[in-house]
Each structure stands twice: as structure tokens, then as C-alpha cells.
Amino acid sequence: MTSGRAETYPLRRREVVARLVADRGELLVVGGLGAPSWDLTAAGDHPLTFPLWGAMGGAAMIGLGLALARPTRRVLVVTGDGEMLMGLGALATIAVQAPANLAVVVLDNERYGETGMQATHTAGPTNLGAVAAGAGFPVVGDIFDQAQLEAALPRIRAEPGPVFFNIKVRAEDLPLVLPPKDGVHLKDRFRAALLGPAAIE
Amino acid sequence: MNSGAAQDWPRDIFDALAALDVRQVAYVPDAGHTELLARCAAARAVRMVLLTTEEEGIALLAGAWLGGERGVLLMQSSGIGNCLNMFSLARVCRFPLLVLVTMRGEAGEFNPWQLPMGRNAGELLRLAGVRVTRVDEAEQVGPAVAAAGRTAFAEPAGAAVLIAQRLVGVKSFDG
Numbered sequence: 001m002t003s004g005r006a007e008t009y010p011l012r013r014r015e016v017v018a019r020l021v022a023d024r025g026e027l028l029v030v031g032g033l034g035a036p037s038w039d040l041t042a043a044g045d046h047p048l049t050f051p052l053w054g055a056m057g058g059a060a061m062i063g064l065g066l067a068l069a070r071p072t073r074r075v076l077v078v079t080g081d082g083e084m085l086m087g088l089g090a091l092a093t094i095a096v097q098a099p100a101n102l103a104v105v106v107l108d109n110e111r112y113g114e115t116g117m118q119a120t121h122t123a124g125p126t127n128l129g130a131v132a133a134g135a136g137f138p139v140v141g142d143i144f145d146q147a148q149l150e151a152a153l154p155r156i157r158a159e160p161g162p163v164f165f166n167i168k169v170r171a172e173d174l175p176l177v178l179p180p181k182d183g184v185h186l187k188d189r190f191r192a193a194l195l196g197p198a199a200i201e
Numbered sequence: 202m203n204s205g206a207a208q209d210w211p212r213d214i215f216d217a218l219a220a221l222d223v224r225q226v227a228y229v230p231d232a233g234h235t236e237l238l239a240r241c242a243a244a245r246a247v248r249m250v251l252l253t254t255e256e257e258g259i260a261l262l263a264g265a266w267l268g269g270e271r272g273v274l275l276m277q278s279s280g281i282g283n284c285l286n287m288f289s290l291a292r293v294c295r296f297p298l299l300v301l302v303t304m305r306g307e308a309g310e311f312n313p314w315q316l317p318m319g320r321n322a323g324e325l326l327r328l329a330g331v332r333v334t335r336v337d338e339a340e341q342v343g344p345a346v347a348a349a350g351r352t353a354f355a356e357p358a359g360a361a362v363l364i365a366q367r368l369v370g371v372k373s374f375d376g
Contacts, residue, residue: 030264050267055290058260065264065272068225068248089253090260097250183294187267195269 004123006110006171010145013107013169017078018043019153020105027157028066028194032059032079034114035174036107040078042177047193050186051179057087060104064094067102067162070194074101074157081108081122088131094162095136103156103163104132109171117171132164139163210368211236213343214301215244218273221350223299225250225265225272227258233303233369234275255280256287263296271354273299278306278322278363279315288329288359297357298331299350307366323363331359339368 017039021029029049031037037051052059063077084106110123122128133140139161143149152165180186191199214237226241227250228234241247252258258274265272291298306319326333336345342364349360
């Protein structure tokens with residue numbers, strides 16, 4: 001494992017994600033490939049969470065398509081730094097579309113977690129919040145501690161966006177808590193919960 | 202230069218997409234799609250989503266379908282290569298994916314860098330599990346898009362229509 005500052009970050013990803021989806025109400029959630037989807041599952045598997053087992057670089061764009069289709073529902077994308085780095089162009093595409101109901105949150109542990117905790121660019125000079133701001137996101141923030149997280153939670157859930165928060169979380173290996181793996185099932189349960197049973201007939 | 206001028210196939214595509222109730226039009230610009238894109242942009246019910254790379258469109262349209270909307274992805278043939286891993290999302294989850302491809306790298310192409318994807322776009326789509334229909338005549342375009350769309354949204358699955366370069370016109374830098 002790469003050693004570095006991320007091993008000492010105070011925020012723990014499982015606790016952060018549990019707070020992000022607590023009392024989720026009508027929230028629609030997309031989980032990026034890898035640990036963010038396992039974190040969401042640890043917080044409670046839910047039909048209106050779409051956890052990705054692949055499609056690396058696509059989480060934010062899935063959130064955009066969903067947010068445009070359902071403009072009255074809040075959409076939250078929870079992904080990782082490696083996944084976000086693979087699709088940075090999506091930040092510009094989202095900023096141009098400017099969906100007020102979309103929030104993208106990156107759990108930034110500065111590591112590729114699924115492949116052995118190798119350093120990502122955010123372990124070096126790359127700042128994803130600055131990238132999002134440069135792409136044109138109107139609401140951007142960096143979170144390093146619990147107080148900042150608590151202040152950001154209502155903004156993530158309700159502030160007109162698109163909203164982007166980069167949350168520095170501790171680099172740590174955690175037990176896998178896996179969602180269902182069958183993509184058709186994940187899609188159908190989401191559509192049935194959101195659109196009604198006729199959507200999957 | 203444009204042998205299909207007698208048949209307004211971009212209008213036929215637009216009519217087919219409207220009949221399919223397509224609401225999100227994801228695209229990387231191509232000269233061959235200029236008229237279609239202009240028609241879509243003028244339609245009130247359609248959201249135009251300009252992409253930085255074609256694979257974004259596959260993820261976008263997956264999200265649209267999760268939210269109950271239909272979409273289409275427009276690109277030129279070089280864009281197929283940018284999509285390959287993301288096609289897995291549509292295939293594994295059985296998302297509908299309607300892709301309209303204007304071909305480059307065919308007869309008369311002046312740019313040799315277009316040739317590899319021009320030659321391989323159809324086969325790559327098939328390998329990715331996307332049903333492929335190729336159209337060489339202007340009057341075939343509209344019916345092909347309508348049929349591909351019906352299948353894509355009903356199955357649901359991936360369906361692509363490849364529009365021959367001779368219908369689009371052959372680009373050159375020397376007029």
C-alpha cells in the first residue's frame with residue numbers, strides 16, 4: 001500500500017456515506033464502481049440506489065441522465081476519486097446542462113481501492129473540486145472534517161446545483177459489503193420503485 | 202456529392218425519433234448530423250446533451266432510462282472506439298441503447314486516420330452486443346431508425362444504424 005497523508009484523514013468513508021443517505025426520503029442514488037457502492041450497501045441496500053460494478057467513469061453521467069429525466073427528484077452520485085478521474089469530461093458536460101437537482105460527491109481517499117490501493121492523481125497535485133469549479137459547477141466544496149461535512153449535508157441534499165463536493169476520506173481497507181450483482185435486477189428494481197411496476201412489465 | 206439529396210433523410214430520422222418519444226439527444230458533433238441536430242435543437246420536448254466523448258452518452262442514456270426517459274446517441278464512426286468498455290453497462294443491465302452513426306473512412310475518405318474505425322465500427326458494435334443495421338440509400342434511413350428504435354426500447358437492447366458516408370457527403374479540405 002502506498003503510504004501518505006490519506007492514512008491520517010479524520011473522516012471515515014462508511015460513516016460519511018451513512019450520513020449522506022440517512023433519512024434519504026425521495027433521494028435517488030448512483031454509486032460509482034468499487035468502494036462507494038460497497039459503502040452505500042453497508043449503509044443499507046435500497047431499490048433506489050443503483051450501484052455500479054463496472055462502467056468506470058460513468059457514474060456522474062448516469063446521474064445526469066437520471067436528473068434530467070426526473071427534474072423534481074434529488075439525485076446524488078457517490079463515487080470515488082479514481083472513478084471520477086476516468087470521466088473528468090463529464091463534469092463539463094454536467095455543468096453545461098446545469099441540472100439543479102444533481103449532486104456529485106467524491107469520496108477521495110487518493111487511492112485505487114479495488115486494485116491494491118495504488119495512488120491516484122489526487123495523492124499528488126490534482127484537486128477534483130478545482131476541476132469541477134473550472135468545468136463550471138456553480139456549487140463546489142472541499143470537506144476534510146466532520147464539521148465541514150455537517151455543514152455540507154443540507155447543501156448536498158437540497159441546494160440548487162449542480163453541486164460538487166470532494167470529501168477527503170481515510171485510505172483504509174474495509175470489509176466488502178456487496179450489493180446485488182445482477183445488472184438487470186438492479187435496473188428493474190430501480191425502475192419499479194421509481195416508476196411503478198408497469199415500468200418493468 | 203450528396204446522392205441522397207432527393208430524400209430528406211435527416212427529417213425522416215427526426216420524425217422517427219419523435220414517434221419513438223425520444224427526449225434526450227446525446228451527441229458529439231458530426232457534420233453529417235448537422236441538419237438532424239438542428240431539428241432536434243428546435244424541438245421543445247428534446248434535451249440536447251453535448252458530450253466531451255461518446256462513452257458519456259451510454260451512461261447518460263442508462264440514467265435516462267432509469268428515470269423513465271428514452272434517448273438516442275449520435276456520433277461519427279470514430280466515436281465507436283471511444284465507447285467499448287461502456288457498452289458493457291448497456292449489455293449487462295440490458296439498457297436500451299439507440300445509436301446513430303454517420304460513417305467516415307469509406308469510399309472517397311481523404312483522411313487515412315479515419316480508415317481504421319470506418320472499417321471496424323460495425324464489427325466492434327456487433328462484438329459489444331449491439332444489433333447493427335447499415336443503410337446505403339436515403340429512403341432506407343428513416344425506416345431503419347424507426348425499426349432499430351422499436352427493437353431497442355422493446356427488448357430492451359442495443360441497436361445501431363450506420364449511415365453510409367455516401368449519404369453524408371465526403372469531406373475534404375480542398376473543396
